[in-house]
Amino acid sequence: MSELITRRTFLKAAGTAMAAAAAGGMLAGCGNRADALLSVSALPSVSSESYIAADTGYMIGLGSFEGCRSNSQREPGTNSTQHYYLYTAVSFQNVSNPFTLNASDFKFTFTNSSLTSKTSCSSLANYTLDSSTNKYKATTKRTISTGNSTIPLWVDLGSYFDVPTTHIGGITVTYKNSVTFSYASPSDTPIPKAK
Template identity: 35%
Template structure:
């Protein structure tokens, strides 16, 4: 025996199905390089062959990966970020060092701009409206610390990860009268390094 379906039942059923499809699409968009906060980001390990020696300390950085932030914590616009593991070791029991984000600069030959904004992530501000990144890294005597370094490339309307797959990227660290340059030939490549 066949059952008749009324117009009202048909509309209710199709409306519920459409809502379920829309909800699943929103959840599918939450994966990959997009996450509301960078708490769960895992950076690739640093390559011990790329370390640079400043005398009192050594510094090293891994390959870059990408993260897109949430507009909730960026004043209404999402930002593209690069991030990488950044390791600093002091050489003896009498040496300690503090590195600030202002000691580091990022450049890309393709014209992409970026600013080093974090040497680690603290969390959200007290109002839960903005990200709070650590702006300095202090390493005590005969110690080693590894943090995630964050580079803000700007809003997604003004930046693109795609452009970083070509051209060279450099991260420059100036400290203790010396300059180290980590050079990447493309996004997600391990850097080469030199100091002068």
């Protein structure tokens, strides 16, 4: 019996794989479609070497970043353009007391000079749509419960047409001015370090 596959079998398998990849993109909610919601169902994983003890005793870890384009019609304001966002997972382990997490607890530093003004976390959850304006609505404050939890972390890099999406460069994420996570590029595993 031959172990070679026929051309037809190969093309069917390749077509199925492409359809699955396209469906994954639709589930992610990212892209330039009119229904792009900036809502992801699966976050990047956080590797065990990406955790570090935070200032109050719990562990915090970040995953690698992924990129996402928004829908210009959903961006707040008038005459808005399509924006480019980065998102990742932030994971909290062994939290003994609930606490309030604010978007301002995270600061971003980019090595690419065109991104140096993008210093703030834009949302601590997937974006929703404001019921009155039908525009993106961010979450800038949320409660972290006891135990373990993982949430999305978003940063808005501005107009898609102004962002060097193929060369974002290095990123340093500072959490509560006590620990940093350094990335050589957005898709890399971060290196955590106490400040």
